[in-house]
Amino acid sequence: MLFRLTPCKIPPDRLKQPNCLIHKRKIVLQGSLFQRIKRLTGKAVGDFNLIEEGDRIAVGVSGGKDSYTLLHVLDALRRRAPIKYELVAVNVDSGFPGFRKEVVEKHLADHGFEYRVESTNCYEIIEEKRKPGTSYCSFCARLRRGVLYTLADELGCNKIALGHHLDDFIETLLLNQFYVGSLKAMSPKLAADNGRHTVIRPLVYVEEGEIIRFSREQQFPIVCCACPVCGEVDQKRQRMKGLIRELATENRHLKKSMLTALGNVQPRHLLDKNLTDFDLGLP
Structure with a gap:
């Protein structure tokens, strides 16, 4: 439905969007949403x-x-x-x-x-x-x-x-x-x-x-x-x-x-003793 495609040769006035691709007999619109997901x-x-x-x-x-x-x-x-x-x-x-x-x-x-x-x-x-x-x-x-x-x-x-x-x-x-x-x-x-x-x-x-x-x-x-x-x-x-x-x-x-x-974890501001040594040797 999306890939293994060749450029569409159907006249633009027959399509809702001009950026059309065709696979076999299926018309496919490859729009901005697909491009965003792909990016x-x-x-x-x-x-x-x-x-x-x-x-x-x-x-x-x-x-x-x-x-x-x-x-x-x-x-x-x-x-x-x-x-x-x-x-x-x-x-x-x-x-x-x-x-x-x-x-x-x-x-x-x-x-x-x-x-x-x-x-x-x-x-x-x-x-x-x-x-x-x-x-x-x-x-x-x-x-x-x-x-x-x-x-x-x-x-x-x-x-x-x-x-x-x-x-x-x-x-x-x-x-x-x-x-x-x-x-x-x-x-x-x-x-x-x-x-x-x-x-x-x-x-x-x-x-x-x-x-x-x-x-x-x-x-x-x-x-x-x-x-x-x-x-x-x-x-x-x-x-x-x-x-x-x-x-x-x-x-x-x-x-x-x-x-x-x-992706912005700061372990020393958490309570996990396995990540932070809380024995600082301070009074």
Whole structure:
């Protein structure tokens, strides 16, 4: 829908915007929003050294707005990058009845991506092992992450790209502060627990609202994971979203300021004894 394109030869008077590109029989508008997302993603790649020469990157594609955006933007950057790297789209089917993996697979195939759709029995394991009253999501996420690491090994990928965006970073910061008692968010680049892969989050500078608008523009075929709680609201995270939204009415730079704070840590002004020696030898 976005890439492997040739310049559009359709007369401008037939289009709503003149900067049109065409792929096969599909007309695509590549506007300022896409350019902004691509620029912010490229900046994150440079700032945190997310992608290097020869990388082979497994891009987690769930079928949601964030992962579709990530895949297409990384592909666009790849075509103009001064280094060579490869992308493999990876979808993990957790086995929940009703998951429409064929929709995701068709999108990946239609756009010429190398991809792997992996069917698993995560649903059966969750139903068997999950304790009553506990969340599907956290258990499922751990299982899916394990599958993703295994697939990365099988596909020869040294990095795994995930679609977490700016809002995810700052909401997680607040969630950990308010409910866990930890000053922790996410990292744009993190060594995986298995020691063999690096997890990267190139959309760290992109706000969720921009991804929502872009996804609607491109009409990505969004699919739900089909788990029993799919679509239910995460009340705690929604409260964080609401708090940020309310404060942002007074300060439109709030989100960027919060994200900047994650890169401007001053340990000696915190209470962590592992970071600061408070025995100053003074009376």
